[in-house]
Amino acid sequence: MTPKHLRFVTLNLWGENGPWEARLAQVGAELDRLSPDVVALQEVREVPGRVPNQAAALAGARGWHHVFSPSTAWGGGHEGLALISRFPIGDHDWRPLPHSTETEGRIVLSARIDSKFGAIWAHTTHLSYRENEGLKREDQVQVVDDVVTAHGNDSPHVVMGDFNTVPESDEIRWLTGLCTLGGRRIAYQDAWAVAHPAEPGTTWTRQNPYTERMFWLRRDRRLDYIFVTPVRRDRRGTVLGAEVAFDEPAVSPSGEPLYASDHFGVVADVQFLSEPPGERTG
Numbered sequence: 001m002t003p004k005h006l007r008f009v010t011l012n013l014w015g016e017n018g019p020w021e022a023r024l025a026q027v028g029a030e031l032d033r034l035s036p037d038v039v040a041l042q043e044v045r046e047v048p049g050r051v052p053n054q055a056a057a058l059a060g061a062r063g064w065h066h067v068f069s070p071s072t073a074w075g076g077g078h079e080g081l082a083l084i085s086r087f088p089i090g091d092h093d094w095r096p097l098p099h100s101t102e103t104e105g106r107i108v109l110s111a112r113i114d115s116k117f118g119a120i121w122a123h124t125t126h127l128s129y130r131e132n133e134g135l136k137r138e139d140q141v142q143v144v145d146d147v148v149t150a151h152g153n154d155s156p157h158v159v160m161g162d163f164n165t166v167p168e169s170d171e172i173r174w175l176t177g178l179c180t181l182g183g184r185r186i187a188y189q190d191a192w193a194v195a196h197p198a199e200p201g202t203t204w205t206r207q208n209p210y211t212e213r214m215f216w217l218r219r220d221r222r223l224d225y226i227f228v229t230p231v232r233r234d235r236r237g238t239v240l241g242a243e244v245a246f247d248e249p250a251v252s253p254s255g256e257p258l259y260a261s262d263h264f265g266v267v268a269d270v271q272f273l274s275e276p277p278g279e280r281t282g
Contacts, residue, residue, distance in 0.1 A: 004273030005240050006115060008191075008226055009036040010124065010160035011265035013054055015045040015079055018210055018262075022252065026260045028058055030246055034267055038113055039084045040124035040160035044068060047077030055082030062086070069094040071105030071126070081109040081124050081161075088114045095147055098139040099128060108144050110151055117272035121151045125161040127171075131218060137164065137171040138181050145175070145186055148229070156237030158270060159188065159227040162263065166221050167193065175227060188227040191268035195242035203244060203264040210262035226268040238271040 011027065014020075031039065039058075046053040046068065059066035064086050070078035083089065092111035100106040108125040125144055128136040141163075148157050165171050167190065173179045177187030192201040203224040204211060211219050231237045246265040249257035 004275075005269045005271045006037040006117065006120070007035065007267060007269050008038050008040070008122070008158050008160060009034060009245060009265055009267045010040040010042075010162075010224055010226055011246055012042040012126070012162040012224065012261055012263040013044055014210065014261040014263065015043045015074075016047070016051050017213070019252065019258065020045075020051070022258055023260055024054055024057065026250055026258060027246070028061060030260060031058065031062070034245060036267065037086055037115065038122050038158070040122065041082040041084065042124065042126040042162045044080055044082045045074065045077065046070070046080070047075050050075075051077065055084055059084040065089045067092045067109065067111050069107060069109045071100075071107045072103065080105075081107060081126060083109060083111045083113075083122055083124055085111075085113050085115075085122075087116070090114050090119065095143065097125070097127070097143050099133075099136040104128075106140060108147050110147055112151075115272065118155065120155045120272065121148070121157045123148060123157065123159045125159070125163075127162070127164045129164040129217075134165065134169060134171060137169070138174070141171050141175055142182055142184070155272070156232065156270065157229045159225075160266075161225065162223055163225050164223050166223070172225070187230055189230065189237070189239055191226040191228060191239045191242040191270070192222070192244075192266060194239040195268070201244055201266070203266065204262075205264070207247075208259050208262060208264070209257065210259055213262065224263055224266050226266050228268075228270055232274075234274040234276065236272055236274055240269040240271055242266060242268040
């Protein structure tokens with residue numbers, strides 16, 4: 001049977017916090033298990049002499065490709081976003097988002113993935129994190145959509161990242177076609193919600209002890225997403241499944257649970273094989 005989908009993963013790497021080298025090894029082990037085609041990473045660190053580019057390390061160890069874009073100067077280096085893929089990466093670019101500052105950069109990174117189904121565009125972003133910054137995030141998601149639109153409509157697009165807000169927020173409701181912002185309506189698919197209607201899909205949870213470092217933020221929320229542009233008439237863009245990932249801890253040498261990050265991630269399978277009208281593949 002011919003595979004008809006690509007697998008996408010998103011994860012906030014949590015930079016160099018906690019036992020970051022052990023955590024990064026755990027991320028790599030989970031990527032090997034999940035066998036994704038495209039991975040979106042947020043809070044990627046690169047500090048010369050101390051922290052090699054974390055996305056480059058993950059990609060290089062697997063013979064994959066990567067692009068990295070810094071968003072904020074940090075500790076003598078940078079924090080930023082990355083996309084890694086088992087397929088070659090062609091054109092790529094980034095754009096600042098509204099309300100980005102020198103100490104808290106907010107961007108969207110886009111890359112053309114030259115996949116077995118042809119060229120597709122993947123995007124990753126990381127929005128403002130404070131719970132009272134909904135208006136900032138509203139401005140930011142509108143620019144993210146502008147970026148997706150600017151990269152053409154030849155194939156479905158996949159937008160991934162840490163959106164720092166819940167599905168009930170206006171920012172996410174706008175992305176999924178449930179409200180209006182700026183006089184505009186759009187309609188992306190929320191992969192988790194398509195695959196698991198009415199299930200929480202929590203990615204920021206008190207189950208993970210690393211969230212205690214930001215105890216003032218409300219926990220037990222879904223903050224991490226994979227969005228897909230609307231399904232095509234040839235079924236491209238169909239969400240075939242989605243799961244929470246990086247949610248199982250290993251055991252550290254001290255006996256403490258070792259999670260890959262303070263966030264859990266999301267994995268989704270999206271169809272990119274065209275099916276002529278009236279035909280179905282397995």
